[in-house]
Amino acid sequence: MIANIVKPGHKTRGVLNYLYGPGRANEHTDPHLVAAWDDFVPDPGRNPAATIAQLADVLDLRVKQAGHKAPKNHVWHCSIRAAPEDRHLTDDEWATIARRVLDATGIAPAGDPDACRWVAVRHADDHIHIVATKVRGDLRPPRNWNDFLRADKELVAIEKEYGLRQVPRGDRTAAKRPTxxxxxxxxxxxxxxxxxxxxxxxxxxxxxxxxxxxxxxxxxxxxxxxxxxxxxxxxxxxxxxxxxxxxxxxxxxxxxxxxxxxxxxxxxxxxxxxxxxxxxTPAERSEAPAWRRLSHAIDRTPDYLAHGEDEAGQAHITVLAEALDALPLLAPASLRPQLVQAAIVFERAGRSRIRAQHQQAQATRRAVKTILREPAPKDGTLLAIVLDALLLAVIAAQHWHRARNHRQQAEAARQTADHLRMAYQVAATEPLAVLRQRGTRLAESLRRRQEFALRRALPDLAEQILAEPGWPALAATLDRAEAAGHNPAALLTEATARRETASATSVSEVLTWRLHRLADLTADATSSAPAAPSAAYRPSxxxxxxxxx
Structure with missing residues (x-):
C-alpha cells in the first residue's frame, strides 16, 4: 500500500472536479465519499441534490474564516493505493484507513474537535483520495510536518493488520521518477x-x-x-x-x-x-589482462560483503553497479538487451544510506575502467566467466541488502539476477558446448581420475554432479587444471568452501567457472594487447x- 502526497494546491473545487469527473482516460467509476470529517457532508456521488460546489464550500469554510492568515496553498491531497494482488477492500475498510492516515500525519488527529476538514473519495477499486483544507477549527495550520514518512509508517502497520502485501519501503535514496x-x-x-x-x-x-x-x-x-x-x-x-x-x-x-x-x-x-x-589509490602491478582481473575482483565481492564493514560493502556494491553499466558497451548484440536491463534495475540497488568508502573497492573499479580500453575477449569463455561472477556477486548483494532491511535494494538485486541469468545462459551455451565436447573425448583413464578426485573432495555432491549434463565440461576443466599443475581435489574443496552451491541450478556449471577463476585457466581466452578506447567513448x-x- 502506497501513499502519494502531492504539493499543496489552492483550488479545492478543482481537485474535487477531477475526483468526481471521468478521469484523464475515463478510468473513474462510481466516484463517492467513503468517509469525511462529518457524517452529514454532501456527497455529489450519492446524493443527486448535492453538488461539487457545495462540497467545496463546506471544505473551504475555515479557510474563508481565516482570511489572509490562511495558507495560500491550503489544499492537502493524498492518494492511497493498494497493491494489484491485494484483496478487495470495502468502503468501511477504506474509511478506517483514511482516518488512521489523517491521524498519523497530524491533519486530523483522532478525537480533536478542531481538526482540519477532510473527505475521502473513492472512484476505483484499488485506491482512494483524501482531500483536506489546512486550516483547523482554531484557525491555525495543522502540524503535519514530515507527513509522508508518518503516513508511510502507518501504512506499514495497516498492511500487516489487514493481511495485505507488504510493499518494500525506500530509504529516500531512490532516483527521482519521471514526471x-x-x-x-x-x-x-x-x-x-x-x-x-x-x-x-x-x-x-x-x-x-x-x-x-x-x-x-x-x-x-x-x-x-x-x-x-x-x-x-x-x-x-x-x-x-x-x-x-x-x-x-x-x-x-x-x-x-x-x-x-x-x-x-x-x-x-x-x-x-x-x-x-x-x-x-596506488594501482597494483599486474600482467593479467583487464578481463581476467575483473573476473577475479568480482569473484571476491561476495567475500567482502560477507565479512567486511558496511561502508566497505557499500563501496563494492557501488563498483558492481559500475561494472553492470559498462558491460553492455562491450557485450555481443545478442546479450545487450538483458545486460542493459540488468544495469537499469541494479541502479536502485547501488545506493543506500550507508556511506561508501570508495578506497576499499579500487581494484575492481580500475578493472572496470580498463576493460573499456582493451579489446573484448576473442571467444565467449571469459565473458561467461565474468557473467557468472557478476551473478554470484549480485545475489550476494541481494542478501547483504536484505540483512540490513534495504527492501527496495534487495528486490532490485533479485530482479537484476534474473536478467543476468538469461544473459549468462546465452553467453555460456557455446563455451560449455566446447568444454563438454572436450570432456566426452577424454580418455577413460583421465575421466575416471577426475571422477575419483570429485568423489574424494565432494562426497555428498558427487552423485548429483556426475548425473548433470555439465559433468563432462567440469571433467575437462579439472583435467586442464591438473595439466597446469593444480591439484583437482584441492581446487574443488576450495571452490565449495568459499561459497555455497545449494542454490545453483547446475552445480557442475558453477564449479566449472569457479575453477577457471581459481586456477586462472582463461589465459588463452583473451589478448593482453592494448587497444584504443571503445568507439562509444570517443568524444565528438x-x-x-x-x-x-
Whole structure:
C-alpha cells in the first residue's frame, strides 16, 4: 500500500472536479465519499441534490474564516493505493484507513474537535483520495510536518493488520521518477524512455568509464548530449547539468537536468569523490589482462560483503553497479538487451544510506575502467566467466541488502539476477558446448581420475554432479587444471568452501567457472594487447555541446 502526497494546491473545487469527473482516460467509476470529517457532508456521488460546489464550500469554510492568515496553498491531497494482488477492500475498510492516515500525519488527529476538514473519495477499486483544507477549527495550520514518512509508517502497520502485501519501503535514496509531463512527452515523440531516464544511463555509463572529472564531461559530450558546467569564482567546478540534443521546452531552450536530479549519487561532489578516490589509490602491478582481473575482483565481492564493514560493502556494491553499466558497451548484440536491463534495475540497488568508502573497492573499479580500453575477449569463455561472477556477486548483494532491511535494494538485486541469468545462459551455451565436447573425448583413464578426485573432495555432491549434463565440461576443466599443475581435489574443496552451491541450478556449471577463476585457466581466452578506447567513448565535440559559466 502506497501513499502519494502531492504539493499543496489552492483550488479545492478543482481537485474535487477531477475526483468526481471521468478521469484523464475515463478510468473513474462510481466516484463517492467513503468517509469525511462529518457524517452529514454532501456527497455529489450519492446524493443527486448535492453538488461539487457545495462540497467545496463546506471544505473551504475555515479557510474563508481565516482570511489572509490562511495558507495560500491550503489544499492537502493524498492518494492511497493498494497493491494489484491485494484483496478487495470495502468502503468501511477504506474509511478506517483514511482516518488512521489523517491521524498519523497530524491533519486530523483522532478525537480533536478542531481538526482540519477532510473527505475521502473513492472512484476505483484499488485506491482512494483524501482531500483536506489546512486550516483547523482554531484557525491555525495543522502540524503535519514530515507527513509522508508518518503516513508511510502507518501504512506499514495497516498492511500487516489487514493481511495485505507488504510493499518494500525506500530509504529516500531512490532516483527521482519521471514526471507525468515527461512521460507524456516521451509518448508523443515516440521514445520508449523519458529524457531523464536516458540521461541517467548516459551519465552513469560515463562515470563507469571515466578516470577523471575532465574525462567524465568529455565522455558525456561524446554521446551527443549537451553539458553545462558551472564554476565557482575560484575556478573550481561547482556542478553540472545535462540535456539531450534536440529536447527543448516551449521556448526552444534545452531541457536541462542537474546530476542530483537524475540520481542522488550523480551529483558532481559524489562523482568527484569516486573519481578522486580512484586516482589517489596506488594501482597494483599486474600482467593479467583487464578481463581476467575483473573476473577475479568480482569473484571476491561476495567475500567482502560477507565479512567486511558496511561502508566497505557499500563501496563494492557501488563498483558492481559500475561494472553492470559498462558491460553492455562491450557485450555481443545478442546479450545487450538483458545486460542493459540488468544495469537499469541494479541502479536502485547501488545506493543506500550507508556511506561508501570508495578506497576499499579500487581494484575492481580500475578493472572496470580498463576493460573499456582493451579489446573484448576473442571467444565467449571469459565473458561467461565474468557473467557468472557478476551473478554470484549480485545475489550476494541481494542478501547483504536484505540483512540490513534495504527492501527496495534487495528486490532490485533479485530482479537484476534474473536478467543476468538469461544473459549468462546465452553467453555460456557455446563455451560449455566446447568444454563438454572436450570432456566426452577424454580418455577413460583421465575421466575416471577426475571422477575419483570429485568423489574424494565432494562426497555428498558427487552423485548429483556426475548425473548433470555439465559433468563432462567440469571433467575437462579439472583435467586442464591438473595439466597446469593444480591439484583437482584441492581446487574443488576450495571452490565449495568459499561459497555455497545449494542454490545453483547446475552445480557442475558453477564449479566449472569457479575453477577457471581459481586456477586462472582463461589465459588463452583473451589478448593482453592494448587497444584504443571503445568507439562509444570517443568524444565528438560540437560547438553547442559544452557550456561553461
Amino acid at each position: 507525468r509531463a515527461e512521460q507524456e512527452k516521451a509518448q508523443r515523440t515516440g521514445n520508449a524512455r523519458t529524457s531523464r531516464e536516458h540521461l541517467r544511463t548516459v551519465v552513469r555509463t560515463a562515470v563507469a568509464a571515466a578516470t577523471t572529472t575532465e574525462e567524465f564531461f568529455r565522455l558525456i559530450e561524446g554521446t551527443g548530449a549537451l553539458v553545462d558546467v558551472q564554476y565557482f569564482p575560484s575556478g573550481d567546478v561547482r556542478g553540472y547539468k545535462v540535456a539531450l540534443d534536440g529536447d527543448t521546452n516551449v521556448q526552444g531552450e534545452p531541457v536541462w537536468f542537474s546530476g542530483s536530479t537524475l540520481a542522488p549519487d550523480l551529483s558532481y561532489p559524489k562523482i568527484a569523490e569516486r573519481l578522486t578516490a580512484s586516482a589517489s 565535440k560540437t560547438s553547442q555541446q559544452r557550456r561553461t559559466r
